Amino acid sequence: MSRAPTSSDVFNAVAEPHRRAILEFLATEERPVGEVVEALGLAQPSVSKHLRVLREVDLVRVRRDGRQKLYRTNAGAIRPLHEWSGSFERFWARHLRRIKERAESKRTEPKRA
Amino acid sequence: MSRAPTSSDVFNAVAEPHRRAILEFLATEERPVGEVVEALGLAQPSVSKHLRVLREVDLVRVRRDGRQKLYRTNAGAIRPLHEWSGSFERFWARHLRRIKERAESKRTEPKRA
DNA sequence: TAATCATATGCCAATATGGGAATATGTCAA
DNA sequence: TTGACATATTCCCATATTGGCATATGATTA
Numbered sequence: 302m303s304r305a306p307t308s309s310d311v312f313n314a315v316a317e318p319h320r321r322a323i324l325e326f327l328a329t330e331e332r333p334v335g336e337v338v339e340a341l342g343l344a345q346p347s348v349s350k351h352l353r354v355l356r357e358v359d360l361v362r363v364r365r366d367g368r369q370k371l372y373r374t375n376a377g378a379i380r381p382l383h384e385w386s387g388s389f390e391r392f393w394a395r396h397l398r399r400i401k402e403r404a405e406s407k408r409t410e411p412k413r414a
Numbered sequence: 415m416s417r418a419p420t421s422s423d424v425f426n427a428v429a430e431p432h433r434r435a436i437l438e439f440l441a442t443e444e445r446p447v448g449e450v451v452e453a454l455g456l457a458q459p460s461v462s463k464h465l466r467v468l469r470e471v472d473l474v475r476v477r478r479d480g481r482q483k484l485y486r487t488n489a490g491a492i493r494p495l496h497e498w499s500g501s502f503e504r505f506w507a508r509h510l511r512r513i514k515e516r517a518e519s520k521r522t523e524p525k526r527a
Numbered sequence: 528t529a530a531t532c533a534t535a536t537g538c539c540a541a542t543a544t545g546g547g548a549a550t551a552t553g554t555c556a557a
Numbered sequence: 558t559t560g561a562c563a564t565a566t567t568c569c570c571a572t573a574t575t576g577g578c579a580t581a582t583g584a585t586t587a
Contacts, residue, residue, distance in 0.1 A: 316429035317545085321498070328505055334564055347546060349565050368554045368563050376505035383499035385434070390496065392441055392489035430575085447534055460576060462535050481533045481584045 311382055314358045319343060320351050324374050327361060331373035424495055427471045432456060433464050437487050440474060444486035 315321055319341065326332070326340055334352065338345045352372055355361040359378045364371050428434055432454065439445070439453050447465065451458045465485055468474040472491045477484050 312429045312431075312434070316425045318425075319545090321425070324502075328502060344547070345564070346548085346566080350545075353565080365554090368561095370564065374502070374505065376502040377509060379499050379502045380506060383496060383503065386492050386496035386499060389437075389441060389487070389489040389492045392487065393493060396490060432575095448532095457577070458534070459536080459578080463575080466535080478584085481531095483534065 309354065309357060311358050311360060311378060312385075314354055314360055315379075315382065317351065317354075319347075320355055320360075323348070323351055323355065324360060324379075327372050327374040328376065331364070331371040333366070333369040333371055335369070337372070422467065422470060424471050424473060424491060425498075427467055427473055428492075428495065430464065430467075432460075433468055433473075436461070436464055436468065437473060437492075440485050440487040441489065444477070444484040446479070446482040446484055448482070450485070 315324070322341055323337055326337060334345065334348055337343075337352070338348050341348065343351075352361060352363075356363060359375055361372050362375050428437070435454055436450055439450060447458065447461055450456075450465070451461050454461065456464075465474060465476075469476060472488055474485050475488050
């Protein structure tokens with residue numbers, strides 16, 4: 302073997318900066334591809350390809366409207382990411398608490414030893 | 415040009431499943447590389463490479479201890495991810511609320527029209 | 528210093544990826 | 558049906574990525 306299976310998942314999909322920008326752009330309301338192209342300043346085929354990746358992991362949903370296709374972010378698909386990263390919260394919280402405590406004690410006993 | 419700069423950032427670093435596993439493994443306490451190798455069943459060079467990527471975005475911290483190097487997850491570096499994904503929370507929350515409301519109304523007026 | 532243990536790096540092969548350009552597909556209007 | 562518009566797909570290229578293997582580097586012990 303020479304490379305891990307691409308496992309196209311949500312983590313992978315949001316690893317691309319342009320795709321994150323697309324998700325942000327489509328978060329508030331559905332929009333046609335053309336507007337994404339214009340808003341992000343990318344080439345149309347590029348946008349279509351990114352949208353495909355996002356579609357495949359259900360990060361966006363589409364609906365046809367005449368000749369256009371209206372895309373919108375499916376925020377729910379972002380939850381796994383939020384939950385995964387949130388599972389580390391207690392660790393960084395602990396860290397912050399330690400820092401805070403150290404600052405407090407320094408304030409309380411300014412001249413230790 | 416032919417490919418976007420890899421912009422090795424946190425998003426990119428956690429896109430790799432093995433790296434996520436490493437972060438989880440190293441979240442609770444620091445451990446030598448050898449233990450990561452054993453725990454994940456990966457080859458040692460592979461682990462070292464993944465750790466390098468994680469180190470470069472400050473997702474892990476190292477400290478030498480004799481011949482070993484002790485790695486641990488720096489949870490704080492995961493926060494940007496958590497915050498980014500959290501910025502979509504209101505959208506999925508809105509969605510869930512709509513679903514809930516629909517269920518409620520169905521319960522309240524079982525035979526509409 | 529030599530041998531050993533622990534980890535890192537270099538190199539290669541196979542594959543994945545993203546952009547660009549051209550083209551295909553699908554939908555509507557005349 | 559033909560033409561125009563909107564989006565998707567294909568092909569090619571350059572680069573990125575990951576694993577495997579061999580080897581280098583760093584640190585400890587004999």
